Amino acid sequence: MTTTAPGPGRSPTRERPAPPRRRPLTLRRRESRAGLALVAPTLLVTIAVIGIPIVWTVVLAFQRVRLATLRKTGLFGEFTMDNIDRVLHTPGFAETLWVTLIYSIGGTVGSIVLGLVAALVVRRPFRGRTLVRASMLLPYVAPVVAVTFVWQVMLDPQLGIVNAWGQRLLGWDAPVPFLTQESTALATVIVFEAWRYFPFAFLFLLARLQAVPGELEEAARVDGATPTQRFRHILLPQLLPVIALLGVLRFIMTFNKFDDVYLLTGGAAGTEVVSVRVYEFLTARTDIGAAAAQAVVLAVVLIVFVLIYLRFFGRRVS
Amino acid sequence: MDRDVVETVSLRWLRRLVIAVFLVITVFPFYYMLVLSVRPIERLLLDPGALVVGFGELTVATYAEVLKATDDGGQGFLTFIRNSGLVAVAATVLTLLVAIPGAYAVARLRFFGRRQVDFLFLAVYLFPSIVIAIPLFVVFTRAGLRGSLFGLVLVYISQTLPVSVYMLKNYFETIPVSLEESAAIDGAGRLGIIRRVSLPLAMPSIMAVALYDFMIAWNEFLFALLFLVDKPNRWTVSLGLSLLADGVEVPKTVLMAGSVVLTLPIVILFFASERLLTEGLTSGAEKG
Numbered sequence: 001m002t003t004t005a006p007g008p009g010r011s012p013t014r015e016r017p018a019p020p021r022r023r024p025l026t027l028r029r030r031e032s033r034a035g036l037a038l039v040a041p042t043l044l045v046t047i048a049v050i051g052i053p054i055v056w057t058v059v060l061a062f063q064r065v066r067l068a069t070l071r072k073t074g075l076f077g078e079f080t081m082d083n084i085d086r087v088l089h090t091p092g093f094a095e096t097l098w099v100t101l102i103y104s105i106g107g108t109v110g111s112i113v114l115g116l117v118a119a120l121v122v123r124r125p126f127r128g129r130t131l132v133r134a135s136m137l138l139p140y141v142a143p144v145v146a147v148t149f150v151w152q153v154m155l156d157p158q159l160g161i162v163n164a165w166g167q168r169l170l171g172w173d174a175p176v177p178f179l180t181q182e183s184t185a186l187a188t189v190i191v192f193e194a195w196r197y198f199p200f201a202f203l204f205l206l207a208r209l210q211a212v213p214g215e216l217e218e219a220a221r222v223d224g225a226t227p228t229q230r231f232r233h234i235l236l237p238q239l240l241p242v243i244a245l246l247g248v249l250r251f252i253m254t255f256n257k258f259d260d261v262y263l264l265t266g267g268a269a270g271t272e273v274v275s276v277r278v279y280e281f282l283t284a285r286t287d288i289g290a291a292a293a294q295a296v297v298l299a300v301v302l303i304v305f306v307l308i309y310l311r312f313f314g315r316r317v318s
Numbered sequence: 319m320d321r322d323v324v325e326t327v328s329l330r331w332l333r334r335l336v337i338a339v340f341l342v343i344t345v346f347p348f349y350y351m352l353v354l355s356v357r358p359i360e361r362l363l364l365d366p367g368a369l370v371v372g373f374g375e376l377t378v379a380t381y382a383e384v385l386k387a388t389d390d391g392g393q394g395f396l397t398f399i400r401n402s403g404l405v406a407v408a409a410t411v412l413t414l415l416v417a418i419p420g421a422y423a424v425a426r427l428r429f430f431g432r433r434q435v436d437f438l439f440l441a442v443y444l445f446p447s448i449v450i451a452i453p454l455f456v457v458f459t460r461a462g463l464r465g466s467l468f469g470l471v472l473v474y475i476s477q478t479l480p481v482s483v484y485m486l487k488n489y490f491e492t493i494p495v496s497l498e499e500s501a502a503i504d505g506a507g508r509l510g511i512i513r514r515v516s517l518p519l520a521m522p523s524i525m526a527v528a529l530y531d532f533m534i535a536w537n538e539f540l541f542a543l544l545f546l547v548d549k550p551n552r553w554t555v556s557l558g559l560s561l562l563a564d565g566v567e568v569p570k571t572v573l574m575a576g577s578v579v580l581t582l583p584i585v586i587l588f589f590a591s592e593r594l595l596t597e598g599l600t601s602g603a604e605k606g
Contacts, residue, residue: 028428034508035429042420042483043435049450049476050442056453065456121336132337134592135344141588142348143537145556146577149563150347153354153570161350164367195343226322227329249444256446259539263560275448283544288456295449302446 060292083293090290092272097301100255100273103190107257108250110194112243115201120231123209133206140199148263151192155179185269189261193254201246208242209235248309255302274298348581355380355578359569380575388550393572395579397551398558405467405554406535409474413482413531414524416475421486422512426498436487443480447540450476455544465549473541478531485530489523490516526594533584555580 025033062079087093122133139147154160157175166172178188212235220230258275261267267276275298281291353371354362361368361375386392423429424436454473455464463469493516501511517524542557553561559576562568 030508031427032429035423035427035432038419038423038427039429039432039435042416042423042479043438045416045475046439046442046479046483049472049479050445053450053453053476054442054445056456057449060452060456117336118340121333121340130592132341134589135341137588137592138344138348138585141533141584143539143556143580143584145537145539145560146351146581147347149559149573149577150351153574154347154350156570159362159366159570161367161369168367224322226325228325252444256448258448263539275446278448278452279540282452282455288452292452295446295452298446299449 057292057295060288061296063289065288066286083289086290087293087297096272096274096277099271103273104251104254106190107193107254108247110190111197111250112201112246114194114198116205118198118202119205119209136202137199139196144259145263179265180269182270185265185271189264189271192264193260197250204242204246205239208239212238248306252302252306351574351577354571355574357571359571362571380572383572384575384579393562395558395576398553398555401467401552402536402554405470406532408471409478409535410528410531413475413478414528417479417482417486421483422490422516425487425490439480439483443484447477451544458545464545465552467552470541470545474535474538478534482527482531485527486523489520493519522594529587529591536584
């Protein structure tokens with residue numbers, strides 16, 4: 001078997017002289033055919049349920065489409081820049097983008113820091129470790145609707161436990177409406193985000209920590225490095241690539257997040273993120289064109305941020 | 319005392335403390351959910367800070383209200399559970415059927431365009447689902463599929479497929495090629511190798527992916543909201559619960575009972591398969 005990859009079009013032409021039926025396929029070509037045959041269904045379904053919708057959103061962003069006129073508009077009707085224009089000039093656009101950015105960065109940093117601390121403390125075996133590790137994953141696997149409700153009830157000014165205890169033990173003068181007042185809503189949502197997604201960072205960091213060879217730390221200990229020095233000079237450099245990767249993954253996912261904010265605050269009190277706004281355009285205003293334009297803007301901004309990030313941390317991430 | 323001893327001792331205590339704090343912040347909300355779901359609302363209003371349920375005030379009326387059919391004055395969650403279960407199982411099975419061959423091909427077989435396909439799967443995984451939601455909303459409205467559970471299954475495949483391919487691919491890559499080669503020398507064809515060697519070896523990982531897909535589909539909210547909101551008898555548990563909160567005069571304790579009903583299947587599944595899941599989720603993560 002040759003080791004160089006055959007060019008796509010070259011090998012068939014080279015073999016053309018022989019009658020195609022008689023000559024047995026090389027192992028390599030059989031492998032290539034099997035690969036294409038196996039990947040085809042996956043690829044087709046992916047293109048059908050994800051690829052086409054993405055392209056279609058871009059098309060819709062440049063068309064005048066409303067839910068009421070939906071049945072009449074064709075796929076390639078008139079194209080217009082109205083939607084983009086409207087989206088960029090509707091009041092609150094810049095603020096939404098800013099809120100989304102703060103929310104994404106806050107949620108990303110919070111979840112990674114919490115995840116790192118969690119991974120460091122359960123790294124070495126202790127009694128009940130499996131149970132502790134499993135419990136730490138609960139926020140991540142539990143249904144979003146249920147956990148947002150519990151948070152809402154816990155933070156409720158009248159019957160929430162946080163305010164009850166805050167007033168009784170910490171001497172708060174009045175109950176704090178965490179999720180409905182401008183000064184605390186965004187911060188609360190960010191804390192929720194960090195709480196819900198730190199298990200994701202925790203899992204990745206723990207897996208990486210356990211792959212750090214024991215001799216490295218042992219050698220540092222023999223050389224007289226204290227625990228914090230060992231963390232700073234041995235563990236942290238080993239973890240940095242994973243942290244950089246988590247940074248980009250969590251940022252993308254938080255930037256796109258809809259459920260958490262929608263369920264916690266409905267986008268009120270200065271927490272309207274872009275995807276909640278897209279949803280509002282889509283359902284409340286039934287303006288499909290504007291919703292699509294808003295979504296396209298979301299995707300473009302996201303791609304720009306990721307590219308900037310990769311420029312700075314690219315070597316680490318790959 | 320030298321610095322090493324000070325640090326070692328204080329970190330030992332700090333570590334215990336931090337573990338305790340983490341346990342509290344992760345488990346407490348779920349405990350609180352459970353406690354509230356079995357307390358009468360009047361008692362809650364009187365004493366919102368209580369953490370234990372007195373024997374006298376224990377009630378399961380909240381669960382009865384949540385689970386009973388709407389005709390009997392309840393909230394009809396039994397129907398929602400059936401809907402959610404059907405959709406999640408169907409989406410999981412279909413996703414696996416499509417994802418396994420593709421993941422295997424990308425992991426193992428050299429074919430034209432393999433790297434591009436690999437990149438595509440990762441890119442769609444990271445794409446905003448709200449971007450996909452708009453055209454699906456349009457198509458489903460036009461095709462009359464809005465309000466159909468089958469349509470929802472199709473949409474859920476778009477949510478579970480990329481991550482499934484990604485996880486399975488990472489696992490297939492860890493199976494030693496030599497095992498497959500020896501099967502090939504023994505005369506097995508490609509499909510025979512997959513069926514007799516690769517699939518049995520990948521079974522734990524496939525189970526982990528299946529559980530993960532099931533959880534995604536069971537927990538999903540946005541698409542259920544977009545597509546099913548007009549058809550109350552098709553609601554999933556997540557959707558039913560979120561809309562229950564909009565209804566007037568539904569006590570918070572009933573909401574918490576609904577949350578427990580929504581969360582319990584996932585928590586049971588999770589604890590039953592914790593090892594499988596944590597290892598499956600990060601398989602391949604060591605490569606960084």
